[in-house]
Amino acid sequence: MSSAVVEVRNLAKRFGGFTAVDGVSFDIGRGEILGLLGPNGAGKTTTFQMMLGLVTPTSGTIRMFGLDLQQHREAILQQVNFSSTYISLPYSLTVEENLSVVARLYGMSDIAGRIDDMVKKLEMGEWRHKLTRKLSSGQMTRLTLAKALLTNPKVLLLDEPTASLDPDIAHKIRAILLEERQATGLSILYTSHNMREMEEMSDRIIFLQRGKIVAEGTAKEIVARFGQADLEEVFLKLAREQ
Amino acid sequence: MAYHRIAALVIRHLYLYRRSLPRLMEIIYWPFLDLVVWGFITVYLATFQGEMPAVVTFLLGALILWDVLFRSQQGITISFLEEIWARNLMNLFASPLTPSEFLAATMVMSLFKVIAVSIVMSVCAWLFYGYNVFIIGLWLIPFIMNLVLTGWIIGVFTTSLIMRFGQEAEVLAWSMVFLFQPISCVFYPMEVLPSWLRAVAWINPAAHVFEGMRGLLATHAPPLTSLSLASGLNLVCLGAVIFWFHRTFNVCKDRGSLVRVGE
Ligand SMILES: Nc1ncnc2c1ncn2[C@@H]1O[C@H](COP(=O)(O)OP(=O)(O)OP(=O)(O)O)[C@@H](O)[C@H]1O
Secondary structure, three states, X not given: OOOEEEEEEEEEEEEOOEEEEEEEEEEEEOOOEEEEEOOOOOOHHXXXXXXXXXXXXXXXXXXXXXXXXXXXXXXXXXXXXXXXXXXXXXXXXXXHHHHHHHHHHOOOOOHHHHHHHHHHHOOOHHHOOOEHHHOOHHHHHHHHHHHHHHOOOOEEEEEOXXXXXXXXXXXXXXXXXHHHHHHHOOEEEEEOOOHHHHHHHOOEEEEEEOOEEEEEEOHHHHHHHOOOOOHHHHHHHHHHOO | OOHXXXXXXXXXXXXXXHOOHHHHHHHOHHHHHHHHHHHXXXXXXXXXXXOOOOHHHHHHHHHHHHHHHHHHHHHHHHHHHHHHHOOOHHHXXXXXXXXXXXXXXXXXXXXXXXXXXXXXXXXXXXXXXXXXXXXXXXHHHHHHHHHHHXXXXXXXXXXXXXXXXXXXXXXXXXXXXXXXXXXXXXXXXXXXXXXHHHHHHHHOHHXXXXXXXXXXXXXXXXXXXXXXXXXXXXXXXXXXXXXXXXXXXXXXXXXXXXXXXXX
């Protein structure tokens, strides 16, 4: 049996005649952070949504914890969570109410204690009783990250988790994610358009273009293979080849 | 079905209602206003009591029962719309929550709404017009239960249409039920309909409830036939729309439109 927590094989998604994801395969090991890079429209979000069971793949398989996602959706999603700069939580609830609903949805015990931990960890104390509608975009990003970590996931999907954060908070968030990985063996699939962050965070990177994987390896390996100075140069080279 | 997930969704909606005046108005003020308008019409009609006996009992009773159906449908559809407006569908359906649990939670919300609206309307009808809704007797209970089920049928049907066709279909949340009103025979007997429309009305469980109510008030005979027809049709139709909801859910997942509803 493979030791990978996530196994994606020949994953494809066609919308009508358009192929958004085209035969993608990758593994994520326990405690591994895999970076997913690619220009706009490369198929990153579609891949995420298929891994969250929100979009049905046209072909291919997604297995997590040794189980097939199509057949064991509930058991898998109980141990997976996600966060994105582009999502929010209901505006008319307070920060704490939103977290409490999420904790109940995942059947957590000691909800109050768990929320206290998250509030402390993500420095949300000053606005925990605020209506979500009144948060700044950076605070909202922290809240969605808190909701993702709250449920003790084993796999975390993060779509540009630091995009709207100031450098100080972004730095803290990265530290928290690394800490969490260290402490719990959390596996993370990560997208970001910040190449330095990608290099700093990812153990391995896959580069997606028009739905296909065009490069794979550690940041150093990819940079060396394309003969560029850094990941940003590789990105520009590949994106402009489109 | 995991009850903690259904409870989580219900609590999420209760948080919402707790501090929202427009949402509370939906439960208290609008039903009250409906009752006041129809109450005055009834009072006016009652001056012809001689020619139209039982008109008061009849119209106010029908109105309250119609509101039960309406609020029951709204309980389902508005709960779904709330998730679209809050852009919360992705958070919900990327969690272990199943579509059946989601529907079950909207049904619980619908029951809460029906109970609240029924209390408001019955108390107001009694206070302002001295009208006792229990004049219909204990039969009121199966009548109401059947109307709640019909409300769920229309609610689940409308929700599926909104999920499938997105924002353009949102208006159906308020208008769909009125498409059913003429064939629900709320204020008139089924026999006044032209024969082709009568055939359509016959399939509508709500029409049998209102027929039953009129029959009961007129003859005091137990409305067993009407209630059996209503219950049978309700169960069949509810099963069919729940099946259709699941199918639509899967179609939306296939088209990648589930998380884009309302955008
Ligand atoms: N539901 C859908 N129906 C039709 N086409 C879709 C659908 N969802 C995505 N696409 C198309 O699939 C392609 C990949 O989109 P996707 O959102 O996965 O890209 P992405 O890599 O996340 O881009 P970005 O960095 O801009 O977020 C795009 O061309 C997009 O238009």
